[in-house]
Amino acid sequence: MKFSQMKYERPDAEQLKAELNGLTEKLKAAKSYTEAKELFLAEEKLNKHISTLANLAHIRHTIGTRDAFYDGEMKFWNKVDPELEECQQGWTQAMLESPYRKDFAEEYGNLMFLKAEIKCKTFSPVIIEELQKENELADEYEKLLASAQIPFEGGVYTLSQLTPFKSDPDDARRLAAWKAEGNWYKENQAKLDDLYDQLVHLRDKMGKKLGYEGYTTLGYYRMGRNCYTKEDVEKFRKAVVKYLVPVADSIYREQAKRLGKEYPMSFADNALEFRSGNPKPIGTPDEILAMGRKFYDELSPETSEFFRMMLDNELLDVLSTEGKRSGGYCTSIADYEVPFIFANFNGTQHDVEVVTHEAGHAFAAYMNRHRIPTSYIWPGMEGCEVHSMSMEFLAWPWAEGFFGEDARKFRYSHLSGALTFIPYGTMVDHFQHIVFEKPDMTPRERHDTWKELLGIYRSWMVTFRSTARGKAGSVSIIFTLCRSIILIIAWHRPLHSRSGRCSRKTARMLGNTTWLTLVRAAAASSPSC
Numbered sequence: 001m002k003f004s005q006m007k008y009e010r011p012d013a014e015q016l017k018a019e020l021n022g023l024t025e026k027l028k029a030a031k032s033y034t035e036a037k038e039l040f041l042a043e044e045k046l047n048k049h050i051s052t053l054a055n056l057a058h059i060r061h062t063i064g065t066r067d068a069f070y071d072g073e074m075k076f077w078n079k080v081d082p083e084l085e086e087c088q089q090g091w092t093q094a095m096l097e098s099p100y101r102k103d104f105a106e107e108y109g110n111l112m113f114l115k116a117e118i119k120c121k122t123f124s125p126v127i128i129e130e131l132q133k134e135n136e137l138a139d140e141y142e143k144l145l146a147s148a149q150i151p152f153e154g155g156v157y158t159l160s161q162l163t164p165f166k167s168d169p170d171d172a173r174r175l176a177a178w179k180a181e182g183n184w185y186k187e188n189q190a191k192l193d194d195l196y197d198q199l200v201h202l203r204d205k206m207g208k209k210l211g212y213e214g215y216t217t218l219g220y221y222r223m224g225r226n227c228y229t230k231e232d233v234e235k236f237r238k239a240v241v242k243y244l245v246p247v248a249d250s251i252y253r254e255q256a257k258r259l260g261k262e263y264p265m266s267f268a269d270n271a272l273e274f275r276s277g278n279p280k281p282i283g284t285p286d287e288i289l290a291m292g293r294k295f296y297d298e299l300s301p302e303t304s305e306f307f308r309m310m311l312d313n314e315l316l317d318v319l320s321t322e323g324k325r326s327g328g329y330c331t332s333i334a335d336y337e338v339p340f341i342f343a344n345f346n347g348t349q350h351d352v353e354v355v356t357h358e359a360g361h362a363f364a365a366y367m368n369r370h371r372i373p374t375s376y377i378w379p380g381m382e383g384c385e386v387h388s389m390s391m392e393f394l395a396w397p398w399a400e401g402f403f404g405e406d407a408r409k410f411r412y413s414h415l416s417g418a419l420t421f422i423p424y425g426t427m428v429d430h431f432q433h434i435v436f437e438k439p440d441m442t443p444r445e446r447h448d449t450w451k452e453l454l455g456i457y458r459s460w461m462v463t464f465r466s467t468a469r470g471k472a473g474s475v476s477i478i479f480t481l482c483r484s485i486i487l488i489i490a491w492h493r494p495l496h497s498r499s500g501r502c503s504r505k506t507a508r509m510l511g512n513t514t515w516l517t518l519v520r521a522a523a524a525s526s527p528s529c
C-alpha cells in the first residue's frame with residue numbers, strides 16, 4: 001500500500017489501555033503454554049497497531065511540522081505514550097513472571113526476556129509526568145530547528161538547504177554560509193540552552209526517581225545496551241584518543257596542505273575536503289533514487305525487491321522542503337510490515353548516503369518484517385548500525401554511477417570520514433556522560449566542557465568562542481557511540497565484502513542475538529578476521 005493511502009485515525013486511549021490490561025490479566029491466568037502463546041500473539045498484534053498509528057502521526061508531523069492536524073496528534077501521543085507504557089510494563093512483568101517463560105524462550109529465544117528485564121528498569125508510573133514533558137521538549141526542539149529561515153545571498157534557507165553552501169569551494173562564500181548559520185544559532189542560543197537545560201534536569205530527576213545515581217545508568221538501559229558497560233565505554237574512549245585521534249589528525253593535516261590552509265583549520269575550511277570541491281552526486285533527486293534502484297537491482301534479488309517496493313509505495317520522503325524536520329531517520333510501519341525513510345536531500349554526497357545508510361537500516365527491517373516478537377525487527381542500536389554502515393560500503397562499486405567523475409573523491413572522503421567520525425562520535429558520548437554526571441552545570445559551563453573535549457578529540461579544529469551549535473547537536477545524537485564502535489569493525493571489512501551475502505546473513509540472524517554475539521559470528525565468517 002502507498003504511504004499516502006495508509007489511514008490514520010486517533011485511537012481511543014482508554015480502550016487501548018483496557019485491551020492491554022485485559023490481555024495481561026488473561027496471561028496471568030493462562031492454563032497452558034498454548035493459551036499463553038495465543039495471548040502473546042494477540043498482544044503483539046495490538047502493539048503493532050498502536051505503533052503503526054503513533055508512527056504514521058510522527059512521520060507526517062516530521063514531514064510538515066506546520067501541519068496543525070498532525071501537530072495536535074503529536075500532542076496526543078506525547079501524552080498518551082507514557083500512559084500506555086504503564087500498561088505495557090504490566091504485560092512485560094507478567095511475561096517475566098510467567099510459568100511458561102521457558103517455553104517462550106525455547107520458541108523465540110531468550111533475548112526477548114533480556115530486553116524485557118532491561119525495559120523494566122527504565123520505567124515506573126512515578127515518571128509518567130516527566131516522560132510526557134520530555135516528549136514535549138523534544139518536539140519543541142525539533143520544531144525550533146525546522147523553523148529556521150536563514151537569509152543568505154538574497155534567498156532564505158532552512159538548515160538543511162543551507163548545508164551545500166557550507167562546503168562551497170569558494171572560500172568567502174563558504175565562510176559566509178557558516179556565519180549565516182552561526183547567526184541563527186546565536187539568535188536562538190537562549191532558547192536552545194534553555195531546552196537543553198530543562199531536558200538535562202528532567203532526565204536527572206527521572207533517573208533519581210527510579211533509584212539511580214542520576215541519568216547515566218537509566219540512559220544506558222533506555223538505549224538497550226545489553227552487552228557492554230560504562231567501564232567498557234571508558235576503555236574504548238581511551239583507545240580512541242590513543243590510537244585513532246592521531247590517525248584522524250594526520251588526515252586533517254593532509255587536508256590543510258591540499259587546501260593551502262593553516263593547521264588547525266577553521267570549521268569552514270574543515271568542511272572543504274578538496275580544492276576542486278567536495279564530491280557531488282550527479283543528477284536530480286529522482287536520478288539519485290533511480291541510481292539507487294540500479295544498485296539494489298544489481299546487488300541481489302532480495303535488495304532489488306526491497307528497494308522497488310520502497311519506491312512503488314512512496315516509502316522514501318527525501319526532498320528538503322520548508323517546515324520539514326531536519327536530519328534523516330528510518331522507521332517501520334508495523335501493520336503494513338514496511339520500513340519508511342525520511343531524509344533531506346541537499347545536493348551533497350550525503351544524499352547518496354541516505355540511499356545507502358538509511359536504506360541499509362530499512363533493508364534489515366524488511367528482511368525481518370515477519371519476525372516474532374516484533375521487538376526483534378529492530379535489534380539494539382549497535383546491531384542496526386552494522387547494516388547501515390555496511391550498506392554504505394557495499395555501494396562502493398557503484399560509486400561511478402552515483403558520482404561520475406567524483407567517484408574517486410567520494411571513496412576517499414567516505415573512507416576517511418568513516419575514520420574521523422569515530423573521535424567525533426566518542427566525543428559526543430563523552431560529553432553526555434559529563435553533562436549527566438554534573439546536571440547542575442550552567443549552560444556556560446557546558447559550552448566550556450564541549451570546547452575542552454574538542455581539544456582532546458578534534459584538535460585539528462580551531463576552537464573559537466563556543467556557540468550553541470555543539471550542544472544543540474548533541475541533544476539528538478544518541479547513535480554516535482554505537483556508530484563509532486561499528487565503524488571500527490566496518491573499516492577493515494569493505495575490501496572483502498563485494499557481495500551482499502554477509503549483510504543478508506547477518507540481517508536475518510540479528511533478531512535473537514545480542515550485538516556482541518553478532519559481531520563474533522560475523523568475524524568468524526569474514527576472510528579479513
Ligand SMILES: [Zn+2]
Pocket residue numbers: 357361384385388479
Ligand atoms: Zn544509522
